[in-house]
Amino acid sequence: MSFTILICIFPALVLAQGKSLDQIIDAKISAMTVDEKVGQLFIVGFPNTAMDKDLHKFIATHKPGAFLLFKRNVHSVQQITALNASLYQAAYKSSKLPPLIAIDQEGGAVSRLPIDPAPPNALAIGQTQSPLLAEEMGYQTGLFLREVGFNMNLAPVLDVANPFSTSFIGVRSFGADPELVKELGVAYSKGLMRSRVIPTAKHFPGTGDLKADPHTTIVKNVASISSLKAKDLIPFQGYSSLGNNIAVMLSHSIYPALDSSREPASFSSKISTNLLRDDLKYKGLVVTDDLQMKGSKQLLRPEMAALKAIKAGADIVMLTWSFADQEKAIRTVRKAVVDKEISAKELNAKLHRILMVKAFANIYKKDPALPSFISSGSLSSKQYADLEDQVLSQNIKSNLIARSLPGKAKKLRAPASLKKVCALSPTKDFLNSFVSATTAKVLTYRIANDSDATEIMQWSEGRCPVVILAVTGKKTAKLLRALPNDLKKKTIVVNLGSPGLIPKEGPYRKLIQLYFNHKDSGKKVAEHLNEILGLTSPPVAKN
Template identity: 30%
Template structure:
């Protein structure tokens, strides 16, 4: 069967019509509605004069914080020279938005707005967001995160009216001495650089921003700066093709919008001696446009850079760059002169109409693709908020978490475990702050900051420590900041590493390790890449195993640390710290907590407080508010210690009880007479342990042990019981200048033994079970309760702010006072336990006496949520926790678990009523509260001294502040 020619052509045309639009062209500037785009471009072009066409070739620079004269100069270039675009540089977002709108109104053809925003608008603008530098991103193994980085920066750019970001940098930085690229490169390996650049570009395009690969044909292996001179790339054509050009092949295939040509001397590609690559037709046209087949925009690098401007004079250099094949002449030194030169060349036939229209129409196509055919001015309303979103902060955290690299891990020293065997020192080197690092380290363990004027003094001080954490902190102000160790620093670090188990943390570029002659002596080395607070905090979290280490070196740091080095470490169930959205909570919702906190402080419900919230093992809210007292002399800080009151029950006594129960030493059916023979023959002999801890054992709520010790006549503490100074048989300190007789502990137990029981069986909250269990626990372990809890829990947990008798370990100004006691102690209760019964036991009670901060309380509650695991150690079994966290007598309207408080069964109770029935915790008389919810993986801790100065101040309780905060938490859950 024959097919007639016309029919054949018709069939072929149908086939082509059914192909995807992208198959029509590999032009990265072409849009899906290419016909409309073409019509718009042609219409604009055909209505331009020669001068206006030539004007489109120029993109001039402007500082939004520059002088009025500089702004007027650009205004003139827009109206008189008809320039095609502006590249904004230093300044602020508000002023830039204002100028952007004004300039666009002045332009006959909408301006193409560009910026260097390689790591965000903050590269050029104040008050804007910065993501990590490319070298840091080069260590990240997740390409999805890199794509999100490109998208985030592009959202900011688009919001500010920017159409093209001169990124990604795809230079392969194989020269550690490179003065201008360095941290701006993704690394030294072409595959890694290419993959990161492609992902970054994909994110840019997703958000509608034009990309620009730079610096063609490759600025990575130079030791000079093209801003100051003409660097030479001395490699062969084959080497350049296989290495420097490798990313360009890939990005061109994937549709990079533009390419920026550098000012480089490349003898392997251009025969003319010292001809900048930006002016080389061989490089721009023959290589980039024809051999590589690139159809996007081609920018020169800034023509005012010495690498180009030293070659020829203003105007001539612009003409040469255009004749070489560039489309946009970036930052010309003299636009009017250059425009005249180009028009003269056009009129003299040196530049053809075809050549001019080729570039100008490409520029117009780019403007169409950027949306300038439907130009809208920048809306200043909400600009600041849009440039600082919570999502950006979450991404920034994730990027650093994934970048930080463990490059050495001898003896498996990382992450640091076994805190009970460690005495840790921190030593600071470098010229920038390490405060964020040290503060974060101290959230995990006791860390002493050791300083010395002389090396021998330093070595002597460090002898008492078995682990030294070294922080090397260099300026994070710019990616070009100095990074090398000084000679003295190298000597000091060498000697420290020779004498101590050491972990070095480097907060600058990896090349710093090249000079480190003591790396073989270090047990651990962590690369933090930058010295931003977030890099310091995340490094500390990785060091202690709160986060996994996932990064890999993007460049080599000598033979010992080649590119790709990186040890993966698993997290060990320690608390990490981050942003609510990273664990499915809304920051905007949690912001309501601030209002409740401020209300509590302003209405004097408490002088001050701490609130901490963690979800899925991550602390996402930490607020210290107010002062220690209403005199407002000492503000509440992270390290302020509060009297926990009854939280002592579940944070001190209960874990020891659970430990003995799972070991079979005791059980729920153990009778009090079996546990303590002292109670045999009493009315308490047959009370079951379970019932006692469930407050279902008919025990009295409390007994006023201190009342009989007050002289009835004087209404003051009786000399029969007290002394002002410790003397024989009077060594238990109750308060300042107040010591009680030692045998009072026996008297207290005797009073409990002889006390009557409640007449009817029913729920009755009582402190007495934990009085009793203190005696049992101390007898079983043959040690006082404070030492037992420290050795078995607090020390290995790194709960170094949790203690009985806080004045023995902390200064008075770190401890929050609880009451102005006018009845018994007749003094400010400060540094001593508020509860009278615990005070009479020397401050160490099973029901009260513990002091701590919110961070440590959260650790212990998180241990419970972790099923008894924390920091790589198992403290309790999951089954044990579940057994104690059970409401055994719910049907009898007893909400309590065994030791733990549980959610209310009716209208009133300890919680907001919004928590799961699996949740548990406790509250304390002084205004404390700790609650954990396994279902939602939430820990909520509230510490206050609402009893100061008067215990009768019940406003905090009456206004349900703690419960309202808990409700806000649950209202803020997104997923």
């Protein structure tokens, strides 16, 4: 890290040539007040879309070191850029340190920013099995985040989950193979770090296929130690090799095999210190999930939860609602510091890790060599659109890999050529993009909320040798199940929703699992239609 950057980050210090970053950070910590030190241990949320006097007063008084923004805080790219700039200025004024400004930008349903095209979920990236695409997705996402003032992303999800299970994680996981989740999660994190955004892997030590969600209840993971080591811990072990400038989010679940006292991971020193730091040699930040989630709040009041988590090993505790609760928690932790319930050595070690990460992430000014990524009210770029195109193409190709043993594959009689096809979808985007990418005659049917199987049968009967049906949710999945088998047998089903919507085995001509409703999904299916059907005739895609 250059001398100039360090001066920008820690201007209150008189930096001597030859001093290491560790020495500079230790000097800064020694000059901090108790209030400044305690504030750095908190990441807070708030309901605002702009700075107001109450938020400004809270920051000036309690000096929080980090902020987490949600969909409620985002109205437009211009508004969020202005809000983040004001957060940065207020935090810097109160503590002479840059804040971490975080957001959940996983992709798929957990996307807070207006990005065009909409980002794929982790499962769609996982299906590509490409670390190169995963890293580039992390990098492009990081560029968008930096464009509007974020320097921390609460992603990737490193939970190993079977996409066909009832896990609350669902499509947020890269998949059921721990080695694949490790490889893609590490690659995605490297991409974020290339853009100077801190990745935050979650939810340590892994939620697996648990159905219950700690956002709404107390959850127990009864997996054995051998099972956790063989599956859930593998991605975090790989992630730990990335060094200091990363973060891990603790789960609120209870792991009896890891801590016989049955403390949730957020409050367990055996999990957050002994396992994570000592056994996995993890050196980055440890952050709790929201202490106002029911998985935590049903056990402890937020202020006591904050103190317990910090004493167990967390560097930063998260409270995203209520200035009153946040103030209680900050005052409770401050008292523990003054009373030496939290030792100076322990506190300074946490601060050293926090400031190390901030030194890495704090290049707040945008690189002038980079173009603007804001277009028509959204974040976008040609490189990102090309990347999405590659992810879609690779997803299609992954679906075409034979899943059966030789000689057991389903025999399908393919037409010699395809001149006419019927396409059905609840969305115009799928139909329009499919039509735009093929020279075949396409008969389209827009599925309405009240469409039924009889309508579909009557409309499609005798019209086309091949039917394309896009499934986007439970209604279209139910409609598909109601169709007669003879119609299903000539139907290519394109699943744009979650894996559990459609059984893996069915009488369909082909099942294409894309898992996210991209505006160009229809185009991609059209471009690869001959491969899907096993045709040897020239492709029908337009040039």
